[in-house]
Amino acid sequence: MDDMGAFRTAVTAWAAGGPEGPARELATRLPVRAVVLLEGPSDVAAVNALAERRGRDLEAEGICVLAMGGAMSIGRYARLLGPSGLGLRLTGLCDERERSYYTRGLADADAGRPSFFVCAADLEDELIRALGVGRVRELVRAQGELRALRTFLNQPAQQGRPAQQQLRRFLGTKKGRKIHYGRVLVEALDADRVPAPLEDLLASL
Secondary structure, eight states, X not given: OOHHHHHHHHHHHHHTTOOSHHHHHHHHHTTOOEEXXXXXXXXXXXHHHHHHHTTOOTTTTTEEEEEOSSGGGHHHHHHHHSTTTTOOEEEEXXXXXXXXXXXXXXXXXXXXXXXXXXXXXXXXXXXXXXXXXXXXXXXXXXXXXXXXXXXXXXXXXXXTSOHHHHHHHHHTSSTTHHHHHHHHHHHHSOGGGOOHHHHHHHHHO
């Protein structure tokens, strides 16, 4: 495991009730200067993919991209990593419907007013809109999943839904699929079509 991976593991264990020491020691030794807090691993895949496209090595820059396991965890991670914990700069993405969790969680953690960039529905929705439904279907075909998509679209629950919502739902129907497409969709974007929340997040780092 690389050093930043060890730091992520130590922070996750600390957030689950484990010891503080390993995370604090690694944060100092690496050193870590900022943490990008994201809801899940598909968001991590997308952020890392865009950074790589821009020729950036976030880990070498002392930036840890971390999946919290859901928006409800923001307060806990902000307490551990922000001003009252390791004193690191915090930023990240959040969904519009969960903005209130972030506002309340950051306030309860006395984390100040870090910049979090808001996706309208979620990051997958932003990426699908940026690429267009036709292009996303082409990418699904290229990944060898066209048959799986057609089977999914034939389900009664999908009838009458907008195509963008169908694709967004499809990405979440199989374990690991959202993570895989987090990278695939970002890598397929034209340089001038990167969704604003993702673009602004990377520019802020």
